[in-house]
Amino acid sequence: MAELTYREAVRSAMREEMRSDSRVILMGESITGYGGSYAVTKGLVEEFGPKRVMETPIAEAGIVGFAVGAAMGGLRPVAELMTVNFALLALDQIVNSAAKFHYMFGGQWSVPLVVRTVSGFGQLGPTHSQTFEGWFASVPGLKVVMPATPADAKGLLLAAIRDPDPVIFIEHSLLYSTKGEVPEQEGLEVPIGRASVVREGTDVTLVGYSRMLLQALHAAEVLEREDGVSCEVVDLRTLRPLDYPTVVASVGRTHRLVLCGEDWRTGGFGASLLSEIHDRSFDDLDAPIARVAMRDIPLPYSRKLEQQLIPASQQIVDAVRRMS
Amino acid sequence: MATTPRKSRPRAAARSSGALPHGLTAQQCRDMYRKMVQIRHFEDHAAEAYAQAKVGGFLHLYIGEEAVAVGAIAAVREDDHILGHYRDHGYALARGCDVRACMAELFGRDTGICHGRGGSMHLADASRHFWGGHAIVGSHIPIGAGMAYAMQYLEQPLVVLDFFGDGATGNGIFHEGLNMAALWNLPVVFICENNLYGMGATLAEESPVSDMMIKAEGYTMPAVQCDGMDVLSVYGAVQQAAEHCRSGKGPFFVEAMTYRFRGHSMADPELYRDKEEVRRWRELDPIPRFGDFLVQHRITSPQELAEVNEEVEAEMLEAVRFADSSPWPEPDSVDRWIYAKPIDPEATEEAPSMAGNPAGAAS
Structure with a gap:
């Protein structure tokens, strides 16, 4: 066991999976030089380069739509939406594209996509302090994950990236600095769908x-x-x-x-x-x-x-x- | 107002020499003619089946716009990727999808190309690299850019054709998609079918410019306008665009000036346009126009064209018979395909207790 923060655990899942699977790419707003709004992706562009850690325009619907297309084209995108409040701009792509394609096209292809986003609050005001997991969880075709501990954050994110279906992975801003024991064995999943x-x-x-x-x-x-x-x-x-x-x-x-x-x-x-x-x-x-x-x-x-x-x-x- | 039909300039040099434009062969031209006739007849039969309540929901006919899908798709490789909007029958047939399976999808049958899950607006055939009709306007524009990124990343020499209408250019997602495609120099051809109406809104009501290609300029994207009622004009424009993309020069924008002869959908009383305008555009019908061209160039004869019509009509009658006699999807299959990897917590044992695991420790 190693003691990691929740933030480090999320980052280590992405790093391990990117090392073992060249199809995995990250994309999001200010995730390269800035290191991510919550510093989760810090250091990853230095290791994997800008083709795999993509700095995007501020365009949430475009980011998720683009990631859906990249997934259809054979990649394993992990799209970061800075907060769940901004994910509202991408709801159409999440609900009408990612969640629907496998079903409505008769199982011809799936959308192996992870949307990482963040809930939380702390004097951020009415538009930046919301919690919408119920909306996502109401949509057949999505898998929705909300880890509480560093160990689960890492293991569930590994499972989410490997999953062939779209997974909404909601982190919590007030958990990023919490610490916990995380198994040192690389690539160890925590199964989706188990309490x-x-x-x-x-x-x-x-x-x-x-x-x-x-x-x-x-x-x-x-x-x-x-x-x-x-x-x-x-x-x-x-x-x-x-x-x-x-x-x-x-x-x-x-x-x-x-x-x-x-x-x-x-x-x-x-x-x-x-x-x-x-x-x-x-x-x-x-x-x-x-x-x-x-x-x-x-x-x-x-x-x-x-x-x-x-x-x-x-x-x-x-x-x-x-x-x- | 761009409501006056425009005729493309005849390619005098090519025609006077007897050579076909754009390096086309006679057989390719005959195939394009047949594809356009297929689409026309498919749509006529779909409309008839809709009137008989055998097809439900929304039905958007491609009649009048056949030259766009056929010319564009003929101009690229069979394994280049295609995405389109909800008026999507034309893309499916132009790409060579099974006519019977397409018709059966409209009928909601298990033999449908998406097993009755998608319907008219959501045809798709991954085996032919046709990635769907998309019915939220503009939603597939960044999806096409993302597919193009995957092609570039995986070093596959393929391009994406992404079809949408003039109405989509008012949507934010159009601009997000073009911005990213240009920013990252992606091999995607954006094909705007400018049919002068966003459902019932005229161009003047929906856009400050009537030429949609102007909107590509802000993204430094090369753009051409072509005559969407002339299959050769579309072919030439998309051939040029695809070569540009395939050689690594980034995205390209093609605007095809076209017109739908029928309403937006079967429910459209067409109160927003006058019959005289429709009549003028019908004079530019791309099918007889291209048929005349083929006869003039001795690529075919009027008799052969009539035979094509008969053969296609027989094919469509058979497709309708097939669809109408196909089985409905099994009721028990209704929850199939929600997930590629279904996870059923009910099927597993109760989770083992993690009590005492430091991972669950409170902070």
């Missing part, structure tokens, strides 16, 4: 992903220490296809469930997750499923206002306390 029970418990299941996984783990510690409540924590890791059996099995053990997300309560990813678990686990549940989500408000700039909206471990603790 992970990261903490075992008996009283309540907390389901999270990305930054909210860490918030759920923190809440579990608080609840154990202060309330004597034993929390099981599940990291979804992949939102589509979603590993329902792992969630359902956990609810079968604990009989209580809190869904932890950062996106808006209305129409957010947690809403569809709740609906499905309700159907599958109704008889196992001793309490209504609780949700921690963003209130239906644009995230404001002012630190005081922003902080009161951002979902965090305290809301998870409160949700569990309301159940008992």
Whole structure:
């Protein structure tokens, strides 16, 4: 095991896969000399050159469309969209091109494309602080991955680059500097579509992903220490296809469930997750499923206002306390 | 207003000597004539089947524009790549896709070229390097640039033909695609079918310029305009463009001035253009025009042209019979092909516990 930051883990996945597969190219805005808005691609153009690490114009739809074409032409593009907010400009290419071609052309070809993008906030204002994984996860044809740890970030990105289908890989700006143990063995994948029970418990299941996984783990510690409540924590890791059996099995053990997300309560990813678990686990549940989500408000700039909206471990603790 | 038909200048030197222009052989010319007739008859039968409710959804006919697809696609290698927009039957047939499979796709049958998943607007045949009709206007413009990048990267001497209409040039994605293609010097021929209307919007309503090739100038892209009602004019322009791309000189823009004789789709009452304008353009019908040329140059005879028409008509009747009698896709097959590598978490065991793994440690 080596200790890496989340940022280094993402970078090492790209570096390893580029070393072993000459078809892999990166493209994105300010990813060469600048090193990427979050410095994820730093050093890669020096190693692989500008034909494989492509500096692009500021043209999100064009970037993803171009990457779709490059994939159809035999390459394995990894397109970086600076934040998920800017990915909205590329929604047509993601939804109508990448996600559709294999199906609507009768399986004649697939689109082996990874779109790497970033959620997060931190006084960035209403247009730069959004969380849209639910939108992407609603689209058949896409695979959607949101790692929480450096090990998963690396292993899942390797799996995503090798996958023949389009994968939306959503990182989190507040996780980039977190550290964790990552297997040193090169090329080790973490499978897409498998959740992970990261903490075992008996009283309540907390389901999270990305930054909210860490918030759920923190809440579990608080609840154990202060309330004597034993929390099981599940990291979804992949939102589509979603590993329902792992969630359902956990609810079968604990009989209580809190869904932890950062996106808006209305129409957010947690809403569809709740609906499905309700159907599958109704008889196992001793309490209504609780949700921690963003209130239906644009995230404001002012630190005081922003902080009161951002979902965090305290809301998870409160949700569990309301159940008992 | 560019609503007046333009006639291309006759290539006097070539014709007076009896030689065919652009190095074409007599057989290539006969093939191009047959392809145009195929498209015309295919579209007539598609319209008839639509009226009988055997074809559903949206149906956009290529009638009047046949010379563009046929001339352009004849001018490149069989393994050069093609992308087009939703008025796509012409590209499929010009590239030699199976006529019966194309018709069966319109009928929504399992024997369709995309097994009934795509329909009229989404024909494709990867085995013939025809990468689809694309029905979001302009979306395939950067896709074609990306394919051209892959050809350049993999050192394949192939070019991409990327067809779109005048309407697409108002979309941001057109400019993003041209910008990248020019920036990276990519082997892609952008072919703008200027048929004077973006659905129901006239050129004057949708664009500050009536000649779309002007829009290529800002990207330092060489551009030519050709007579889209003259298959030889299109052939010559695309031949020049493809040579330019193949020799590593970067993208090229071809504007084909053309006209659709029918409405935008079958649902179009054509309130936005007058019948006199349609009549004037119909006088330039590319099929009899090219037929006359072939007869004048003794490449064929009127009798042979009539035989081509009969043979193609028989082929299309057979295609309709095939489509109409083909099986529907199996209901159980509806979720096939969503993914190339389906992952079913339901089929796997519950995930092993990772508790205690430092990878899951909270920060």
